[in-house]
Amino acid sequence: MSNIRHMPEAPTGHRPLTTGAGIDAHRHDTHQIVYACRGVLSVTTDAGTWVAPANRAIWVPAGTVHEHRAHGDTDLRLVGLTRNPLRLGRPAVLAVGPLLRELIIAYTAESAASEPERARLLAVLLDQLKRAPEQPFHLPTPRDPRLAAACAALHHDPADPATLAQLAARAGTSERTLARLFRAELGMSFPQWRTQLRLHHALLLLADGLPVTAVAHRCGWATASAFIDVFKKAFGYTPGRAFTL
Structure with a gap:
């Protein structure tokens, strides 16, 4: 900055x-x-x-x-x-x-x-x-360039279904090393971080007025009901109520 x-x-x-x-x-x-x-x-x-x-x-x-x-x-x-x-x-x-x-x-x-x-x-x-x-x-900022590369790819496309092993290969490292970096630098496992990222993007898309089903698919959930379940557990209300509180 x-x-x-x-x-x-x-x-x-x-x-x-x-x-x-x-x-x-x-x-x-x-x-x-x-x-x-x-x-x-x-x-x-x-x-x-x-x-x-x-x-x-x-x-x-x-x-x-x-x-x-x-x-x-x-x-x-x-x-x-x-x-x-x-x-x-x-x-x-x-x-x-x-x-x-x-x-x-x-x-x-x-x-x-x-x-x-x-x-x-x-x-x-x-x-x-x-x-x-x-x-x-x-969403912490990654420091290691291998971790930063993996995170950037999913920031660009939260719906990318790549596994940790696939992301590691793209970043030129091993799955074990990348898993360790997620925990050491970001304080959470790769699945936990990906869920946080997807919820982060979902909030922004909902704020822009996108329908719940479209947000679910753009952020990587297979169905709207799966997205609604994760969102409600995280925030205490359904995404349809997100901007009517």
Whole structure:
């Protein structure tokens, strides 16, 4: 990332973003919660990409160089924090329940609430944030060129049915070595990573308005029902409800 902007404080507020729009690489000296109450938002750093639909938020700790990107018509909500209630020094995806969702929306709204009222609202928001479970939905950036080549091929075509052995041959390495690299660098097995990748792409395609069946086939599921089952297990709702929450 080049031309990185430095912001002393992470802003609090909201802004609409059209699909493909975003906020270029920057960092701030305070922490931030990034949430899209409509649409899908991705946050990218040198370490990888985090993606969040409307029942997820992304934690961005102070000093992290990152950029935002909107997928679909997105209502971006930002909460700047001077304290780190999560004690996390890395970005993370967090589950957002109904109460936390409404607290974020209320706190980031342009209202005439008094400072004492806003302080009380923030205190409850922070309590809920501490209870928000972290979600394992992150696509780390591969470093080893053999692993990077294998990952790039599936990023280009998530429906590619290539086996680990076939990907290893394309990358000029062995199946055993590639399997080890997936676990060592990305923290998951090849099947786990491929599922994450496919869900990542599915969220973006759904945000663009593609039908569920078309998304399932583009992302490598044999049937729409198989896709719906995996999606619901990952996000807690069906892909048909993804943008009606």
